[in-house]
Amino acid sequence: MKNESRIYALFGNPVTQSLSPLMHNMVFSELKIDASYRAIRIEDARGIPGQMRALGISGASITIPHKTGIMPYLDTVSDSAERIGAVNTITHTDGRLLGDNTDWTGLVLALSDALEVQGKRFVILGAGGAARAAVYGIINAGGTPVIVNRTKKKGEQIAREFDCDFYPLDQIRRVTGDCLINTTPVGMFPDMDASPVDIKTLERFQWVMDTIYNPLETRLLKDATRAGLRTVSGDAMFVHQGAQQIRIWTGLEPPTELMKRVVLERLSE
Numbered sequence: 492m493k494n495e496s497r498i499y500a501l502f503g504n505p506v507t508q509s510l511s512p513l514m515h516n517m518v519f520s521e522l523k524i525d526a527s528y529r530a531i532r533i534e535d536a537r538g539i540p541g542q543m544r545a546l547g548i549s550g551a552s553i554t555i556p557h558k559t560g561i562m563p564y565l566d567t568v569s570d571s572a573e574r575i576g577a578v579n580t581i582t583h584t585d586g587r588l589l590g591d592n593t594d595w596t597g598l599v600l601a602l603s604d605a606l607e608v609q610g611k612r613f614v615i616l617g618a619g620g621a622a623r624a625a626v627y628g629i630i631n632a633g634g635t636p637v638i639v640n641r642t643k644k645k646g647e648q649i650a651r652e653f654d655c656d657f658y659p660l661d662q663i664r665r666v667t668g669d670c671l672i673n674t675t676p677v678g679m680f681p682d683m684d685a686s687p688v689d690i691k692t693l694e695r696f697q698w699v700m701d702t703i704y705n706p707l708e709t710r711l712l713k714d715a716t717r718a719g720l721r722t723v724s725g726d727a728m729f730v731h732q733g734a735q736q737i738r739i740w741t742g743l744e745p746p747t748e749l750m751k752r753v754v755l756e757r758l759s760e
């Protein structure tokens with residue numbers, strides 16, 4: 492008897508711009524897995540478990556705005572997702588929905604392609620879900636995170652939870668480190684002329700990473716290159732978080748280089 496084709500999905504709102512269907516369908520085809528991946532727009536996170544059960548969805552990616560809202564409706568949540576406070580991956584096994592977070596792995600693997608994380612100091616701009624994943628991942632990989640955020644209360648909260656330093660954004664000139672990581676949406680399409688920091692600030696770092704991948708080369712990364720710094724763009728994090736989802740769902744090693752190529756090609760169009 493022929494096994495039924497597996498279904499995977501992305502749940503979020505909006506989902507039309509996502510590159511996850513392109514990337515994951517390519518991986519399934521490359522690994523010869525009989526499965527398909529589709530994007531499903533959903534307004535209320537509470538509807539996700541019902542849809543996964545009704546449609547027999549084996550695994551899902553969760554994106555904005557449901558990464559935190561979905562958590563109470565899952566059967567189990569991994570320690571990392573619990574600490575970060577966000578789930579971006581669900582696995583449906585034996586009727587149970589397990590939540591995980593691969594944004595932190597994605598960020599660490601993207602950084603590790605460019606530098607040794609262990610022993611370095613990372614200055615993280617922002618205090619949202621991506622910043623929390625960055626702080627968790629960097630501590631896990633032996634680096635030291637420092638939070639810099641516009642709103643003091645949110646930055647101080649992360650600093651307390653993860654026992655790291657915090658500076659308000661207007662004092663960033665006082666902060667030093669090896670690598671600056673932008674996890675704010677400043678510089679994202681369509682506001683592509685914006686940068687979260689000025690060039691003078693950049694000169695105190697050796698590496699700059701932007702988690703934004705649209706555009707591929709943000710104003711921040713252009714300024715960093717001009718200042719002679721090495722850069723890491725957000726597509727690397729996107730590909731690595733997706734690769735980790737494939738490992739969790741299938742136990743197989745994904746074709747990461749091919750995933751990078753497909754994503755880069757689409758983003759460069």
Ligand code: NAP
Binds near residue numbers: 726
């Ligand atoms: P979020 O929870 O909304 O947090 C955004 C943070 O950015 C907040 O701390 C906010 O500061 C700060 N911010 C927003 N506008 C700002 C401004 N004009 N000036 C200074 N700070 C500002 O969002 P998120 O889920 O963390 O996502 C943030 C970004 O990460 C997204 O835009 C996305 O590009 C990127 N991301 C990339 C990947 C990837 O795979 N490459 C994965 C996840 C996320 P306040 O606290 O002051 O409001």
